[in-house]
Amino acid sequence: MTSRFSVRRDGIIDASLSPDHEMFNRALADSVSSEAPRGALRPGLSTYWIDRAEQRARQAALDGSPEPVASGNVAFLRIEGSYVVAAYEFDPDGDDAEAVPLEVFLDLLGKWRRRVVEAGGGSGPEAQMMSGPGTRPAGPASD
Secondary structure, eight states: OOEEEEEOTTSOEEEEEOTTOHHHHHHHHHHOOSBOOTTBSSOSBBSHHHHHHHHHHHHHHHHOOOSEEEEOSSEEEEEETTEEEEEETTOTTOTTOEEEEHHHHHHHHHHHHHHHHHTTOBOTHHHHOBSSTTOOOOOTTOO
């Protein structure tokens, strides 16, 4: 599977897999972003959501948690065995769900993270810093 990246006019970097993974790409775009969370001390390009998805995916793979590792407005990503399942919140039967190997997902996140860092985006503790106590970041696709 081929990783693809594009850069928006505002400098935010988007990631996807080859076009034949339409559902996965939709869920990824809805639930993971290279844009800093609302309230970040350093707005703009950031690894925050990418790092969060990676950490949650690795933990869910270890403990078998069925909870989403990333979610957006209408779609989510969760771990099932050695796969990442992309599905819509409103599709309880999973008719439109699509699965990709966990290692492909982690590889995509790693490449995406490197591109964000190379482009000058915030990462590590800098990406985690929020503008005040109790500030809760919004998801990448929420307003």
